[in-house]
Amino acid sequence: MNAVEVDPERRTARVGAGATWGEFDRATQEHGLATTGGRVSTTGVAGLTLGGGSGWLERRYGLACDNLVSVDLVTADGRTVTASEDEHPELFWALHGGGGNFGIATSFEFAVHPVGPEVLAGLLLWPGDAGYEVGRAYRDMAFDAPDELGSALVFLTGPPEEFIPVHLQGQTLAAIAILWAGDVTDGEDAIADLRALGPEVDLVGPMPYTEFQCMIDDPPGLGNYWSADYHDTFPDEALDTFVKYGFERPSPVSQQILVPWGGAIARVSDEATPMTHRDVRWISHPFAMWDVAEDATANIDWAQSFRRDIAAHTNGGVYLNFIGHEGEERIKAAFGDAKFRRLQQVKADWDPSNVFQGNQNIRPATS
Ligand SMILES: Cc1cc2nc3c(=O)[nH]c(=O)nc-3n(C[C@H](O)[C@H](O)[C@H](O)COP(=O)(O)OP(=O)(O)OC[C@H]3O[C@@H](n4cnc5c(N)ncnc54)[C@H](O)[C@@H]3O)c2cc1C
Structure with a gap:
């Protein structure tokens, strides 16, 4: 779950959702490549990216989530799906900062860029x-x-x-x-x-x-x-x-x-x-x-x-x-009302029973 495969030709890296940023950085830097990751090497790639992903490279290359090519996940009903711009694009959109609300990510594919070493x-x-x-x-x-x-x-x-x-x-x-x-x-x-x-x-x-x-x-x-x-x-x-x-x-x-x-x-x-x-x-x-x-x-x-x-x-x-757990109003403040409602709809589509709630929770829209 913490393997990192780098494709230097395509400038992409696929990383298991159990990896830390330290593991990701060491593997990608062997090719002189990197993407925006956490400022502390022990932070997990998964939680940080799903929450947006702020790091030192962000002003040059965007947030970690801005570099996502695709995410593999296990959904609340036990299916494995890939979300990308072409497959389940609405789910992919929600994974750019909506947190761990929509499934258990098993791997991420990122765009990587020349940095250092x-x-x-x-x-x-x-x-x-x-x-x-x-x-x-x-x-x-x-x-x-x-x-x-x-x-x-x-x-x-x-x-x-x-x-x-x-x-x-x-x-x-x-x-x-x-x-x-x-x-x-x-x-x-x-x-x-x-x-x-x-x-x-x-x-x-x-x-x-x-x-x-x-x-x-x-x-x-x-x-x-x-x-x-x-x-x-x-x-x-x-x-x-x-x-x-x-x-x-x-x-x-x-x-x-x-x-x-x-x-x-x-x-x-x-x-x-x-x-x-x-x-x-x-x-x-x-x-x-x-x-x-x-x-x-x-x-x-x-x-x-x-x-x-x-x-x-x-x-x-x-x-x-x-932030930690500061209540639903603060979660809404991160997205604004319209996008919060859109996230609630994605949640209703992928996790209608709110199985994934140990997070900055977005409750599913009710019809
Ligand atoms: C020391 C420290 C430094 C930090 N620095 C930064 C920083 O520079 N930039 C920044 O943006 N944030 C930073 N953070 C915040 C960090 O991004 C969040 O705490 C994030 O949730 C940590 O993710 P994790 O995978 O390490 O933690 P975990 O405790 O494993 O997960 C936290 C949450 O992320 C979700 N999650 C984790 N793994 C998965 C998965 N596989 N599938 C679906 N959901 C999952 C779940 O909701 C889970 O409850 C920092 C945190 C710490 C403790």
């Missing part, structure tokens, strides 16, 4: 106090940067690693994560303005794509609560709120993340997939994690409180892979 990637790090200035400069360039620039603004705690100066270990840091999906020299030029902001630690350099894809893997066993919102703009007031919560993270493993969309994501037409707000500029993503159960409440409260304080700057939409 060496890319310009890594982290630029500043003491947290610099985050107000760095955040403004980043916000003013990242969305309009060339499609090759995948990036994020992250508030995190300096880990006790030898590449972090001792005075920054255990402190709140502002980081810009970078992956340039193109020529390394062009990438150096594109990030020159960020480097001019004087990061105290510069970990950006040429490295294997597969290495960067594992660089922010978190240790197993942490408790998690994440949420997210879409933003059409991210004015100074929103940025100040974002930074404030970056400092107020109750746990050193929690992170406060801001991701720009745009590029190839925005060039996919609104009708092509169930996902809405393709033209959104920013996603804020409080990513609460903790390693002892007693810290759960404080971390969850932190993420929820951030959402309340940033609410005036959101557009009401959400990317479902970046």
Whole structure:
């Protein structure tokens, strides 16, 4: 279930639904190819893709689901079917972000693209106090940067690693994560303005794509609560709120993340997939994690409180892979009313008894 077969001539890869992105990336990179996958190598290809699939390559090559050629599935009544643009196209449409609602995927076929094997990637790090200035400069360039620039603004705690100066270990840091999906020299030029902001630690350099894809893997066993919102703009007031919560993270493993969309994501037409707000500029993503159960409440409260304080700057939409179970209204917000009803109809056609409900559940339409 985790096999990956690459066809370098056709530039496609077929992957079993049990594979992780680490397994997929290692197999496709043997041919210098890749498609947009998760930012953490242990994430499953299946769940991430069915939910849309956001990753560092998305501004160049679209979301993971935008690269789907076909999906093999077992349906609620036990049939095996292939969904593609030619076979069961309405089901195929629903699999572009509608989640695990419509069947159990057994394999996926993706379009893959030349990437690396060496890319310009890594982290630029500043003491947290610099985050107000760095955040403004980043916000003013990242969305309009060339499609090759995948990036994020992250508030995190300096880990006790030898590449972090001792005075920054255990402190709140502002980081810009970078992956340039193109020529390394062009990438150096594109990030020159960020480097001019004087990061105290510069970990950006040429490295294997597969290495960067594992660089922010978190240790197993942490408790998690994440949420997210879409933003059409991210004015100074929103940025100040974002930074404030970056400092107020109750746990050193929690992170406060801001991701720009745009590029190839925005060039996919609104009708092509169930996902809405393709033209959104920013996603804020409080990513609460903790390693002892007693810290759960404080971390969850932190993420929820951030959402309340940033609410005036959101557009009401959400990317479902970046949230947990927050109720049906939030699921509707990811698709909009018309597309949600269309998904409910697909659900009624393929899973009328709602067998597949351990997910961001879309209940079948009733006649
Ligand atoms: C550390 C971490 C980092 C992440 N980073 C990203 C990121 O960069 N970009 C992003 O878009 N998301 C990211 N996510 C969110 C991730 O996409 C979702 O949590 C996704 O559901 C995980 O899928 P999975 O297959 O790994 O998990 P699982 O727990 O196996 O599955 C989660 C759900 O996916 C569905 N599903 C899984 N397999 C199948 C299948 N074979 N057929 C049908 N449905 C299936 C089911 O509804 C299932 O309940 C991240 C999550 C974590 C924990």
